[in-house]
């Protein structure tokens with residue numbers, strides 16, 4: 001049986017912090033027990049881009065059912081940067097794929113921009129960035145970026161203009177005519193971000209986009225992604241294994257338990273938007289990272 005949220009541990013409504021301030025409900029001794037006092041509902045917000053209620057997903061396989069997600073409640077507001085973090089196999093990718101209509105929930109409700117995931121996909125409500133860049137080696141970077149626009153039937157001049165704009169946004173101006181294999185791994189991943197942005201979705205779904213890159217490149221791309229989020233005001237849902245990455249990037253960190261994936265904590269952070277990597281040395285950052293780690297540990301302990 002999945003662990004249920006304790007009565008009385010419903011949604012927390014952290015105070016609004018000013019720049020540099022943090023919302024850290026649960027202080028001192030209360031901290032230790034906090035990770036298991038689950039917050040499954042995000043704070044109310046003007047517009048929910050993603051609204052998930054009681055969602056479960058079981059894969060039917062030849063070896064029997066695989067319970068991937070159990071009773072997930074989550075509300076993601078416009079402009080949020082939300083990260084899913086949890087142990088391998090806990091259902092992070094599956095949850096992202098349900099939002100993207102690449103998997104169907106077994107039960108529960110989900111809406112994306114007020115629509116069913118299928119309708120949202122058909123209306124191209126989101127851009128999806130995969131773990132690997134998934135660029136076609138025989139197409140130039142520009143023609144990789146414009147592929148979805150070609151499929152949508154946009155005129156060539158507009159396709160070119162958008163490719164120029166979004167390649168510029170990810171600092172790849174001048175690489176339009178290169179082929180993917182002529183670019184580094186980090187540059188290829190940036191090109192795939194430009195491709196996800198080029199049809200101008202409000203929602204960006206990113207599945208461990210920097211997981212395969214070395215730490216220095218990842219740091220650099222984290223800073224660039226944050227700048228891009230700041231500039232464009234998009235809603236980002238981001239899957240990661242990395243605690244520092246989640247804390248650095250996110251406005252909300254969703255900590256998941258081992259399979260079946262449940263939300264065991266939602267942690268808010270209010271670092272200033274234009275933050276640099278140096279915030280990782282601050283006590284506030286370390287406090288949030290600690291709480292994420294405690295949540296992950298608590299989830300594991302429950303499974304033992």
Ligand SMILES: Nc1ncnc2c1ncn2[C@@H]1O[C@H](COP(=O)(O)OP(=O)(O)OP(=O)(O)O)[C@@H](O)[C@H]1O
Nearest residue numbers: 059061066068087088089090091092093094095259
């Ligand atoms: N199509 C599928 N059929 C059967 N089982 C699946 C399928 N897709 C995922 N699973 C299983 O569901 C569980 C959750 O998988 P998922 O990929 O969502 O985890 P994850 O948290 O993203 O893992 P990782 O961090 O390793 O990428 C795993 O046990 C996985 O084996």
